[in-house]
Amino acid sequence: MEFKTWSSPHLPVESSVNVVMRHVLLALLPGAACMTWLFGWGVVINLLIAGATALAAEAFMLILRGRPVTATLLDGSALLTGALLALALAPLAPWWIAVVGTAFAIVVAKQLYGGLGYNPFNPAMAGYVVLLVSFPLELTLWPAAGSAPELATTLAMIFTGAPPAGVAIDAITMATPMDTVRMQLGLGATLTDLGKEPLFGIIAGFGWEWVNLAYLAGGLWLLQTKVIQWQIPAAMLAGLGGMAGIFHLVNPDLYATPLFHLFSGAAMLGAFFIATDPVSACTTPLGRIWFGLGIGVITWIIRTWGGYPEGIAFAVLLMNLAAPTIDHYTRPRVFGHHDGTPR
Numbered sequence: 001m002e003f004k005t006w007s008s009p010h011l012p013v014e015s016s017v018n019v020v021m022r023h024v025l026l027a028l029l030p031g032a033a034c035m036t037w038l039f040g041w042g043v044v045i046n047l048l049i050a051g052a053t054a055l056a057a058e059a060f061m062l063i064l065r066g067r068p069v070t071a072t073l074l075d076g077s078a079l080l081t082g083a084l085l086a087l088a089l090a091p092l093a094p095w096w097i098a099v100v101g102t103a104f105a106i107v108v109a110k111q112l113y114g115g116l117g118y119n120p121f122n123p124a125m126a127g128y129v130v131l132l133v134s135f136p137l138e139l140t141l142w143p144a145a146g147s148a149p150e151l152a153t154t155l156a157m158i159f160t161g162a163p164p165a166g167v168a169i170d171a172i173t174m175a176t177p178m179d180t181v182r183m184q185l186g187l188g189a190t191l192t193d194l195g196k197e198p199l200f201g202i203i204a205g206f207g208w209e210w211v212n213l214a215y216l217a218g219g220l221w222l223l224q225t226k227v228i229q230w231q232i233p234a235a236m237l238a239g240l241g242g243m244a245g246i247f248h249l250v251n252p253d254l255y256a257t258p259l260f261h262l263f264s265g266a267a268m269l270g271a272f273f274i275a276t277d278p279v280s281a282c283t284t285p286l287g288r289i290w291f292g293l294g295i296g297v298i299t300w301i302i303r304t305w306g307g308y309p310e311g312i313a314f315a316v317l318l319m320n321l322a323a324p325t326i327d328h329y330t331r332p333r334v335f336g337h338h339d340g341t342p343r
Helices: 017-039 042-065 077-088 095-107 123-134 151-160 177-186 208-224 231-250 258-262 267-274 285-305 312-329
Strands: none
Touching: 017 042, 017 077, 017 208, 017 267, 042 077, 042 095, 042 151, 077 095, 077 123, 077 267, 095 123, 123 312, 208 267, 231 258, 231 267, 231 285, 258 267, 267 285, 267 312, 285 312
């Protein structure tokens, strides 16, 4: 009697690409739900557009390259790229913004380098930076937290580019807390004065505190399930918070508190979901720490002195460039290695 048994090893595979991607997508749900609650239906619409574009672009490129389509689409990597990019976009951005950014992320930043496992840069952040540099105005269309327009108005603005008749676009959109801080400090205001504005909550921008707490909860679940390692998020948050803390002690009226930086913008999304990309990040334990620290420090520098209110995307791409070198110099010693010294 012949038994049909697969070749060794026979241990069950607990962590495959589709399992990891599914876990990360599930961990994004609390943050995405919180953003939808605060900023309206535009978040969901961006997710749908970016997800559909990611799957279509991935399928198109796989067909051109003569690679299997169904199995690759089902691994969830393209869908995750679309989701991360969509969550970084302004909820009222025109529909083509999500299409252009996602198509660039999949076609150029991922597939032209050889697909999953070969891309040197984080695809979602590459797509976002292209949009930020090329179409900065469209990425400022954020509604006030808790005052998002209704579904019909949101659909009209996303697909026609115009608000309802008789309503000025400034009445629907407003600057984010981080953008406000950067602009007002440049005009000579102090953080003490800005803290009294309704745009700010208890420790950070109004509403953004809850968004970052939701992403933090999802990130901690990823750590608990061992989908990601602790070094990159811990080091990134330490670098960002440490730089903010040092300069806030020097001049508290000019430099925001560590809590403001950690719970505003995309800090937690970047730390747990973007910087931890297993392909473009460092892989050695010590290398992950240097990688995360670099992202945190560069993010703070761009937020404070750069031309953009948020610097995570640029910081991640810059550290992606440095990742191979960091890994080279932080490789752990091989067991049994002898350096030639007498024993």
